[in-house]
Amino acid sequence: MAEALEGGQTTNTPLTPNSNALCAASGNPNDDTQIAFQYNNATTYWSPQVSSSFTTVQNGADVGNGVVTFTEGLTVQYLPQTGGTYTVIVTGTIIDSGSKYLIKGKSLGLYPIKGGKTA
Numbered sequence: 001m002a003e004a005l006e007g008g009q010t011t012n013t014p015l016t017p018n019s020n021a022l023c024a025a026s027g028n029p030n031d032d033t034q035i036a037f038q039y040n041n042a043t044t045y046w047s048p049q050v051s052s053s054f055t056t057v058q059n060g061a062d063v064g065n066g067v068v069t070f071t072e073g074l075t076v077q078y079l080p081q082t083g084g085t086y087t088v089i090v091t092g093t094i095i096d097s098g099s100k101y102l103i104k105g106k107s108l109g110l111y112p113i114k115g116g117k118t119a
Contacts, residue, residue, distance in 0.1 A: 074094070
């Protein structure tokens with residue numbers, strides 16, 4: 001099992017050849033966690049936030065550019081784990097250079113729970 005990151009640390013997870021997701025936990029009692037879905041580690045096209053009180057966010061429309069599209073329905077979830085940690089996962093479709101990439105439950109980071117909720 002991966003070691004949990006502390007609040008304030010950021011992960012950078014490649015999703016497709018030209019897209020990635022930055023994920024940063026605040027470390028506050030609500031476990032607020034900001035995600036930035038980016039084209040080539042540079043341009044952010046969708047930036048949802050999840051937490052212990054708002055556990056699921058879904059992209060409401062296709063967003064991106066001529067290369068990468070983060071499709072409507074792309075979903076980010078906050079999932080409490082045993083041992084006092086939580087993970088943030090992404091599920092859905094990203095279109096990159098005309099190819100569809102189906103992402104299923106890909107972890108964007110493992111963080112310690114600060115708010116006291118556990119699985």
